[in-house]
Amino acid sequence: MIRTEELLLNVGPQHPSTHGVFRIIVKLDGEVITEAIPVMGYLHRGTEKLAENLTFTQIIPYTDRMDYVSAMTNNYCLVHAVEKLMGLEIPERAEFLRLIVMELQRVASHLVWWGTYLLDIGAMSPFLYAFRDREIIINLFNELCGARLTYNYMRVGGVKWDAPEGWIDKVRRFIPYMKEKLEEYQNLVGGNEIFLARVKGVGSYDAKTAIAYGLSGANLRCTGVKRDLRKDEPYGIYDRFEFDVPVGTNGDCYDRYLLRIEEIRQSLRILEQAVEQFPEEGEIMGKVSRVLRPPVGEVYTAIESPRGEIGCYIVSNGKDKPYRLKFRRPSFVNLQILPKLLVGETMTNLITILGGIDIVVGEVDC
Amino acid sequence: MGDLLKESLTWGHFLIFVLAAVVMLLIVLGFVTYTILFERKVLGWMQLRPGPNRVGPWGMLQTVADVLKLLIKEDTIPQKADRPLFILAPVLVFVPSFAVIATLPFSKSLYNADLNVGLLYYAALSSISTIGVVLGGWASNNKYALLGGMRSAAQMISYEIPLVISVVGVIMMSGSLNLRTIVDGQLGGIWHWNFLPQIIGFVVFVIAAVSELNRTPFDLAEAESELVAGYFVEYSGFRWAFFMLAEYVYMFAMSTLITVLFLGGWDAPLPFLNFIPGLVWFALKFLLVVFFLIWLRGTMPRIRIDQLMGLGWKVLLPLALVNILVTAAYLGIING
Amino acid sequence: MSQDNKENTTPENESKKANTLGRVQEKETEGGKASGPSDGGKPSEPSDPPQLERKGSPDEVKEAKAKAAAAARARAQARGKKAESAEEAPKPPSPKQPLLDELTAIFRQEVAEDAVEEAVINEINDHLPTVTVKNEHWYRCAETLANHPSLQMDYLENLSGVDRETHMEVVYHLYSFQTNRHYCLKVKTDREKPSIASVTPIWPSANWNEREVYDLLGIDFPGHPDLRRIMMPDDWVGHPLRKDYEPIDPEV
Numbered sequence: 001m002i003r004t005e006e007l008l009l010n011v012g013p014q015h016p017s018t019h020g021v022f023r024i025i026v027k028l029d030g031e032v033i034t035e036a037i038p039v040m041g042y043l044h045r046g047t048e049k050l051a052e053n054l055t056f057t058q059i060i061p062y063t064d065r066m067d068y069v070s071a072m073t074n075n076y077c078l079v080h081a082v083e084k085l086m087g088l089e090i091p092e093r094a095e096f097l098r099l100i101v102m103e104l105q106r107v108a109s110h111l112v113w114w115g116t117y118l119l120d121i122g123a124m125s126p127f128l129y130a131f132r133d134r135e136i137i138i139n140l141f142n143e144l145c146g147a148r149l150t151y152n153y154m155r156v157g158g159v160k161w162d163a164p165e166g167w168i169d170k171v172r173r174f175i176p177y178m179k180e181k182l183e184e185y186q187n188l189v190g191g192n193e194i195f196l197a198r199v200k201g202v203g204s205y206d207a208k209t210a211i212a213y214g215l216s217g218a219n220l221r222c223t224g225v226k227r228d229l230r231k232d233e234p235y236g237i238y239d240r241f242e243f244d245v246p247v248g249t250n251g252d253c254y255d256r257y258l259l260r261i262e263e264i265r266q267s268l269r270i271l272e273q274a275v276e277q278f279p280e281e282g283e284i285m286g287k288v289s290r291v292l293r294p295p296v297g298e299v300y301t302a303i304e305s306p307r308g309e310i311g312c313y314i315v316s317n318g319k320d321k322p323y324r325l326k327f328r329r330p331s332f333v334n335l336q337i338l339p340k341l342l343v344g345e346t347m348t349n350l351i352t353i354l355g356g357i358d359i360v361v362g363e364v365d366c
Numbered sequence: 367m368g369d370l371l372k373e374s375l376t377w378g379h380f381l382i383f384v385l386a387a388v389v390m391l392l393i394v395l396g397f398v399t400y401t402i403l404f405e406r407k408v409l410g411w412m413q414l415r416p417g418p419n420r421v422g423p424w425g426m427l428q429t430v431a432d433v434l435k436l437l438i439k440e441d442t443i444p445q446k447a448d449r450p451l452f453i454l455a456p457v458l459v460f461v462p463s464f465a466v467i468a469t470l471p472f473s474k475s476l477y478n479a480d481l482n483v484g485l486l487y488y489a490a491l492s493s494i495s496t497i498g499v500v501l502g503g504w505a506s507n508n509k510y511a512l513l514g515g516m517r518s519a520a521q522m523i524s525y526e527i528p529l530v531i532s533v534v535g536v537i538m539m540s541g542s543l544n545l546r547t548i549v550d551g552q553l554g555g556i557w558h559w560n561f562l563p564q565i566i567g568f569v570v571f572v573i574a575a576v577s578e579l580n581r582t583p584f585d586l587a588e589a590e591s592e593l594v595a596g597y598f599v600e601y602s603g604f605r606w607a608f609f610m611l612a613e614y615v616y617m618f619a620m621s622t623l624i625t626v627l628f629l630g631g632w633d634a635p636l637p638f639l640n641f642i643p644g645l646v647w648f649a650l651k652f653l654l655v656v657f658f659l660i661w662l663r664g665t666m667p668r669i670r671i672d673q674l675m676g677l678g679w680k681v682l683l684p685l686a687l688v689n690i691l692v693t694a695a696y697l698g699i700i701n702g
Numbered sequence: 703m704s705q706d707n708k709e710n711t712t713p714e715n716e717s718k719k720a721n722t723l724g725r726v727q728e729k730e731t732e733g734g735k736a737s738g739p740s741d742g743g744k745p746s747e748p749s750d751p752p753q754l755e756r757k758g759s760p761d762e763v764k765e766a767k768a769k770a771a772a773a774a775r776a777r778a779q780a781r782g783k784k785a786e787s788a789e790e791a792p793k794p795p796s797p798k799q800p801l802l803d804e805l806t807a808i809f810r811q812e813v814a815e816d817a818v819e820e821a822v823i824n825e826i827n828d829h830l831p832t833v834t835v836k837n838e839h840w841y842r843c844a845e846t847l848a849n850h851p852s853l854q855m856d857y858l859e860n861l862s863g864v865d866r867e868t869h870m871e872v873v874y875h876l877y878s879f880q881t882n883r884h885y886c887l888k889v890k891t892d893r894e895k896p897s898i899a900s901v902t903p904i905w906p907s908a909n910w911n912e913r914e915v916y917d918l919l920g921i922d923f924p925g926h927p928d929l930r931r932i933m934m935p936d937d938w939v940g941h942p943l944r945k946d947y948e949p950i951d952p953e954v
Contacts, residue, residue, distance in 0.1 A: 007509055009509050031513070041934060044933040049918075049942055049943050084826060084827065085826055122583065122666070122668025123665070123668075124413065124582075125412055192666070194583055194669050197669070197670070198667060198670060212905060213906050214857065214858050214905070214907025214908075227879070295826075297824070299827040300827060300830075300859075300860060300875050301827070302859065311875075323864075328859065328860040332914075333910070333911070335910075336906070336910050346670070346671065347513065348670045348671060349670070365933060
């Protein structure tokens with residue numbers, strides 16, 4: 001008598017491919033998944049509760065640690081919300097510095113995603129190439145603000161440190177180098193038969209599902225919906241620069257891959273323009289009082305981080321500490337589609353799909 | 367060696383055979399040690415890093431250090447694991463890998479056993495390792511290991527068939543299963559080597575060989591990023607070393623086989639270079655094949671299990687059969 | 703750039719110099735302490751008196767600082783008085799007011815006469831129309847928001863719970879791809895047994911957001927397919943984000 005049983009497999013919390021401490025309980029029938037239940041909270045550090053006892057400037061280092069791969073955009077998200085609440089004006093040079101570091105951060109974050117995604121798929125070498133290039137960006141940030149991963153760079157009203165001598169030239173030299181490397185990587189991986197067979201047609205969904213599930217970033221654009229907060233609801237000085245928003249058609253992992261590579265190219269384009277227009281002199285910090293007391297009220301602002309739409313909802317009661325601070329984290333919302341996508345897929349595709357959503361568990365758990 | 371085998375078995379001869387086997391063992395172990403280092407170094411260079419370079423000059427003693435470490439590790443056996451099977455599995459994987467070296471010829475005079483069915487012996491013995499893999503996956507009492515073991519069994523069985531069938535063309539051309547005879551049929555220079563007339567068979571054989579060796583792009587049984595080391599996830603210390611050893615000895619055996627079957631064995635590529643001993647040519651070709659296998663590992667992503675099955679059954683097998691047909695037709699026309 | 707110590711007292715450079723002055727003074731008096739804005743102290747007013755010496759003795763500098771602080775306070779008071787008088791003049795209507803009126807009208811029509819508790823324009827937040835809806839009508843309102851042809855709010859951007867000490871509320875930020883509108887909806891509920899209808903059947907992206915609000919604030923969402931804790935361990939007692947949360951183990 002032969003019978004088959006359903007296998008309950010635990011992917012994580014310690015697993016090389018779950019991009020952090022994250023667990024999926026998978027019910028398998030042979031190699032096919034019948035149900036997937038994500039379990040999270042392993043990295044929950046209570047940022048939102050802690051924020052209620054900290055002044056706004058003290059919260060900025062906490063935002064670094066939420067999405068640690070893309071810390072500059074997190075900084076900006078919080079600082080932008082407070083500035084909106086207080087109605088502050090930011091000096092020109094500070095705006096440019098913010099834009100440059102955010103776009104560099106986008107390139108770095110997508111490089112990390114690229115390297116680790118290919119590592120999950122099985123190719124070992126692109127991981128090291130991606131990190132070599134990211135090393136250049138990290139060194140630039142190190143020169144600028146003294147830290148490699150958690151920058152604590154932005155402040156309400158401007159930025160903390162000014163660009164040292166020659167920093168802008170280094171950024172200027174980095175852009176053609178990165179463009180050349182992107183071509184090389186496309187030659188190495190983009191046309192690889194095995195890679196294409198692994199990602200084409202895997203984990204696809206349509207625009208209606210994407211909108212219903214609140215997806216954002218490349219996950220939404222791969223279905224054909226053209227939504228990029230840098231263009232649709234411009235913040236900072238993004239409306240001064242020319243760049244395209246790449247959109248996919250099939251909504252599968254391959255489209256997401258191509259979109260993110262294209263986003264690196266567009267970021268390099270923005271950087272080129274920003275570096276040309278960079279003001280020679282200027283303040284880096286606006287006229288802000290030492291003690292930040294936003295007026296009573298609430299605000300929700302969102303910006304485009306490499307993972308999607310990161311939003312900050314602040315309820316202020318006039319004190320220097322927020323009454324309620326809530327972060328709308330893109331990885332948290334994007335991950336909701338995972339149980340739906342995984343039904344009927346094989347175990348191997350679980351890794352492919354999970355990698356394609358591009359999550360950072362620090363952000364999922366906040 | 368051949369003459370010794372033809373004489374009657376005396377104690378002296380027996381001792382010589384045992385000595386020869388031990389020497390062979392040591393050579394293979396030495397090969398494995400330095401292949402592991404070579405692999406790590408080559409992969410490192412491909413990934414813009416130096417590879418191991420601390421232990422010993424240029425990292426030469428790295429594998430020695432690793433093996434020592436593995437020997438002194440605690441021998442853990444999971445509590446609910448099937449003990450006898452758990453202990454038996456690595457042995458079952460490893461022993462055939464050594465046993466197949468018996469029939470491999472390395473040069474005109476250097477060979478161990480001149481079996482008339484050498485090729486068949488190889489194919490048969492290497493299949494026993496599959497049983498060991500499945501056993502290891504089952505006995506570990508771990509779902510990941512089970513998944514890995516099942517995948518590996520499916521993979522190895524599916525690729526045995528194209529592996530053997532792709533060689534049938536070579537056998538038909540040389541008229542024998544004896545490996546030395548096959549090499550003798552390729553003497554005379556690079557245009558006589560089997561990989562040119564049997565190009566389809568060569569390609570199919572190389573692909574199937576990479577799959578048999580469980581190497582990237584076909585390493586899903588031990589897919590590090592999915593199954594966290596697949597069927598040997600519960601093995602530690604020297605038992606795990608057995609699995610790794612088996613993999614590299616198979617690499618040795620398979621590379622030798624490719625060299626012997628398709629690349630002319632110990633033949634020089636150009637006839638006037640025959641003053642260089644055959645063993646050197648053999649070693650060069652053999653190293654080229656090993657390098658190619660390592661190169662593949664550093665470059666290719668991993669293929670998925672269903673795509674692997676599709677490739678094996680729907681592409682490689684028909685190609686191998688077509689190869690036989692074409693060879694048979696050609697030989698029929700030539701001879702007849 | 704901002705660290706250059708040019709002796710320039712022309713009006714354009716006054717503000718620049720004042721900031722420089724502020725920082726240079728701080729460096730000297732506080733001996734290299736990191737200038738974080740959270741350590742309190744004098745606010746850097748834009749029009750400090752220009753006759754302050756840059757490298758005076760510590761006493762002189764302290765005196766000057768005290769003088770400047772007094773002057774700043776006086777100026778701030780005067781400004782405050784001016785602002786009050788300006789507020790008395792009526793504000794121009796917000797550009798998004800019609801959207802707000804349309805929404806309240808739709809709710810009144812489709813759901814109930816008294817569904818809308820409060821409707822304001824949140825000016826700071828780009829004039830976001832903010833509507834507070836009564837709890838018992840919330841699900842019908844949500845359906846209307848999603849299905850009504852002139853609204854079609856298909857994208858739930860954000861869902862957060864707020865613990866106002868007298869009651870709890872949940873705030874929804876919605877966006878529509880079809881009509882390109884943003885709305886903010888609020889629903890209030892009491893603290894003893896907080897419960898708001900779940901909108902997961904309408905917008906699936908609310909699923910985990912509601913679980914998070916349940917986990918951290920304790921608001922129940924009837925109609926949710928799988929309401930259980932998401933961030934905290936399953937056997938945790940209490941709801942950490944509440945204002946009156948006392949951890950059972952004070953060490954944690």
